[in-house]
Amino acid sequence: MIRVVVAGGAGRMAGEVVRMIADANDMELEGILERAEHPLVGKELLGVRISADLNTLLEKTDVIVEFTSSAGLSDILEQIKQTSIPLVSGTTGLSEDEFSRLADEGKKRAVFWSPNMSIGVNILFILTAQVSRALQDYDVEVLEMHHRHKKDAPSGTAAKLAEIIKKNRKVSKILYGRSGHTGERPENELGILALRAGDVTGEHTVYFVTEGERIELTHRASSRKAFAQGTMKAIRFIADKEKGFYEFSSILEEM
Numbered sequence: 001m002i003r004v005v006v007a008g009g010a011g012r013m014a015g016e017v018v019r020m021i022a023d024a025n026d027m028e029l030e031g032i033l034e035r036a037e038h039p040l041v042g043k044e045l046l047g048v049r050i051s052a053d054l055n056t057l058l059e060k061t062d063v064i065v066e067f068t069s070s071a072g073l074s075d076i077l078e079q080i081k082q083t084s085i086p087l088v089s090g091t092t093g094l095s096e097d098e099f100s101r102l103a104d105e106g107k108k109r110a111v112f113w114s115p116n117m118s119i120g121v122n123i124l125f126i127l128t129a130q131v132s133r134a135l136q137d138y139d140v141e142v143l144e145m146h147h148r149h150k151k152d153a154p155s156g157t158a159a160k161l162a163e164i165i166k167k168n169r170k171v172s173k174i175l176y177g178r179s180g181h182t183g184e185r186p187e188n189e190l191g192i193l194a195l196r197a198g199d200v201t202g203e204h205t206v207y208f209v210t211e212g213e214r215i216e217l218t219h220r221a222s223s224r225k226a227f228a229q230g231t232m233k234a235i236r237f238i239a240d241k242e243k244g245f246y247e248f249s250s251i252l253e254e255m
Contacts, residue, residue, distance in 0.1 A: 007066035092156025106245030115156030117230035132168035
């Protein structure tokens with residue numbers, strides 16, 4: 001059995017992961033963590049008490065999963081620095097320094113990070129790289145849409161798509177939305193637009209456009225179960241790893 005603690009487990013995304021872990025035959029839900037001021041701390045979810053203290057759970061944990069924030073991730077890394085417990089992280093909106101710190105953790109423990117745990121989105125990453133290389137003279141734009149409660153923009157997935165595009169073709173400027181008299185669209189510009197409305201789980205489209213035609217690569221999530229299922233794969237993947245920094249491509253290579 002893989003003993004798992006989920007940080008941010010009372011939230012929308014991690015809550016779905018919590019439910020899947022509780023139903024899994026090869027996992028045991030050892031703990032659910034939330035920030036100290038969270039109204040559900042001290043209450044139970046699926047028979048497990050929601051706690052704000054990770055230290056009391058470390059000795060009976062095989063994998064820690066976290067969907068929190070940059071500050072929450074930093075706190076977790078500080079609390080586990082004397083251990084070698086594997087970590088699965090889905091936190092986005094990290095600065096370069098914060099991401100470097102997370103990647104450096106791979107020298108001490110197995111770390112799995114992805115801005116999006118959906119298998120489909122990670123296939124979208126691969127396709128975006130391939131099309132970016134093939135269509136060097138096409139204009140590229142990225143559109144993403146999420147529910148009204150999402151706090152960061154653009155999404156971590158959109159930021160990852162931009163990173164992939166930059167690696168595979170020349171990008172001189174990234175523009176986040178447009179307003180006013182912008183003039184003609186210059187070559188090698190990458191536009192990213194974030195929409196926030198209603199209860200949209202997550203949608204991402206990469207447009208490759210030239211005169212006379214366009215190609216659209218789109219992923220639409222209709223349920224958080226898609227992300228939770230990918231997280232379950234990440235937990236199983238990382239549980240027996242000793243050290244290293246891994247992304248979803250490592251899982252796809254084994255499929």
